Amino acid sequence: MTELEYIKVERDGFVATVTINRPDKLNALSSQVVKELHLAFHQLCFPSEGERPRAVILTGAGEKAFVAGADIAEMSTMTSAQAKAFADQGHRLGALMETAPFVVLAAVNGFALGGGCELALACDFIYASDKAKFSQPEVNLGVIPGFGGTQRLVRRIGVGLARELIYTGDMISADEALRIGLVNKVFPADQLLPKTRETADKVAAKGPVAIAAAKRAILRGMDQDLVNANELEAAEFAVLFGTEDQAEGMKAFVEKRKAEFKGR
């Protein structure tokens, strides 16, 4: 793994933890941080040696913030062209995380504001500490979300609630985020990482080829009509029947033992 200044990547078995490590600026996303995050996820997707992880946890360093947004100091002097390039950079990162062939779990340990909320939304799902706070406060700065917030938040919580959060810039608690379906589970702060790890271990023990297919089917099917989306699912389902993992998974069931998936 290339040396990174703001991103820490730790690997333990089939689970990797990616930590955004810029706590003095509440892990704000400068273009350098976004670039390093992209590099980290790219290297996890295409490792130069060894196997790729089967689950990745994304979290923030320090007790206060997951990510307190895009770097406002850096954005304050951007031209429209630079802003477009920055938004494109954020969108490429979101797309990489969403299409990665492993599950990406957000462990939101504190503020997830603006780009922080958008980064969490590009993860497969979100677990949060009871100290977490979420918002899309960009309108306070005279701009709108630029890393997918107007799109992924609508898809996650519905258009009415997304409009309310984006137009008011209101900050909501972890419990409120749970109630509206933005986060899947809330844990006491000291339990967040162990509990997220439990789920990461659980998904990492499943068939990796199947998990990647499920990710693709959900992502690509979400914006299609049901007939086409189900066609897509059927195609993904069928392809799995030529894999070693499918043969092993079903053989293990018949032999009443635990499957040993190879990711092939």
Ligand code: COA
């Ligand atoms: N961009 C750049 N720097 C940021 C930042 C951001 N989004 N969020 C926090 N920081 C920096 C602060 O400028 C400060 O740096 P300094 O110590 O060099 O002055 C440091 O992080 C600590 O933040 P501070 O504001 O002192 O902490 P706080 O506890 O008083 O307030 C927040 C916490 C999250 C409420 C406040 O930092 C905030 O409102 N941040 C911006 C949130 C935002 O609008 N995000 C969306 C951007 S599109």
